[in-house]
Amino acid sequence: MSSKRKLPVSYSSQEINTDSNVNKSESSSRSNTCRICGxxxxxxxxxxxxxxSCKTFFRRNGFRPDSVRLCNFDKCCEINMQTRHTCTACxxxxxxxxxMSSDLIRKEDTKKLKRTSSLKQNSTTDQSTSQDITVHTVLQIVTSNTSNILHSDQSSHFDSQWTLLSNIVHSHDTFSTMSQMLITVNSLPALSGExxxxxxxxxxxxNQMCISMQSFxxxxxxxxxxxxxxxxxxxxRNLHCVIAFYSTLFFRHTGILRIPEYLNAFITIYGSDIMLSLRHTSEQLDPDPTLIKIILIILAFSSNCLIVNTNKTMERDSLLDGTFRLLGSQNVYVELLWKYLISKYGYDESALRFTRLIQIFxxxxxxxxxxxxxNAIHRKILDGVTARTKQILANNENDRTLLWGKGFVSQFQ
Known part of the structure; x- marks a missing residue:
């Protein structure tokens, strides 16, 4: 990730109005751009x-800066509209x-309590206003309780789920070729035409993306x-779709579809409409890579996430008749996905992020x-991958070493 950009100087204490609801004309004279994310x-x-968004974020985290997740990039994350949800610490x-000051949150809460008390004592207060305040207070309590439950759950089951999350991310990154692709992209200007x-x-x-997901x-x-x-x-059933969804993360992370040489090379195979649509989709993908990695393992253990029947005898295979074999894995990974979302983003934002992910999928x-x-070329590529994968599975049939996953979690239950 790029180094943090130079930050503008904060306002002096004379410029700051301690009330969060400052007159709009005063604020618009300064700027109309968020000083945190733009x-x-x-x-x-x-x-x-x-x-x-940044107001809500600070209200949620301003009282407990020591409890937020640590930065994974030496505290040098650039914070903007696209990346503001990626690193809580930065x-x-x-x-x-x-x-921003957490003391001003307390002051705002005090004012709200006084205002609520005054409304209750005033018999002429508009009833609809009182109801709005009550509903707002209840929603705050529910959100707070949900967060507290997640953070206070110190059971071995809860701990093992976060161990599982770490294993998923580590396994993905171990087999991913995105880092190598970035190195290649950066060295591109120095390469000869050949x-x-x-x-x-x-x-x-x-092919490299296919191998990466097959190994994962x-x-x-x-x-x-x-x-x-x-x-x-x-x-x-699932490898084709997993690779397709992984490609959105791959293209966004490497940025190769923004490089004309790479884009034109892919267009020769897939056509401009498909590639420009894929580039747009990858740019709309959720900026949290951990979230995408969990989705990939969920798709991998789907009953069938490809809407094209590539195998005419698929309806007679044993796994389709006994999909209960997959239910344990599906339940564990879906539960992990939701707990990760709730713990990091809260209920409302989690629902929105999940909805957007479904739309993209x-x-x-x-x-x-x-x-x-x-597309015959694409079909030939993936059919070749499937054939090679079958051969690899046959060669490794006796290898049953457990590395991570649901079986790993069961040790802690």
């Missing part, structure tokens, strides 16, 4: 001109640097406890169905 902002909240640090044609090879890039799925004990025929069936599988049906 989004549209109209008023000063808790000591700094900020948008509603975003909170920037809030404080821009002049080397360009070797490096900019879309078929090889797709195979490393789970949930996969290894299946029989050879069940493993083969699972890959035939549906868009991806729709495009995948079109490509697989109409």
């Amino acid at each position: 989004d549209t902002a109209r008023i000063i909240n808790y000591g700094a001109l900020s948008c509603q 975003r909170l640090a920037k809030c404080f640097m821009m002049g 080397a360009h044609s070797i490096v900019i090879n879309p078929i090889e890039i797709i 799925i195979s490393s789970s004990p949930d996969f290894r406890i299946l029989t050879l025929s069940e493993q083969t069936s699972l890959f035939e 549906l868009c991806v599988i729709k495009k995948l169905a079109i490509v697989y049906t109409n």
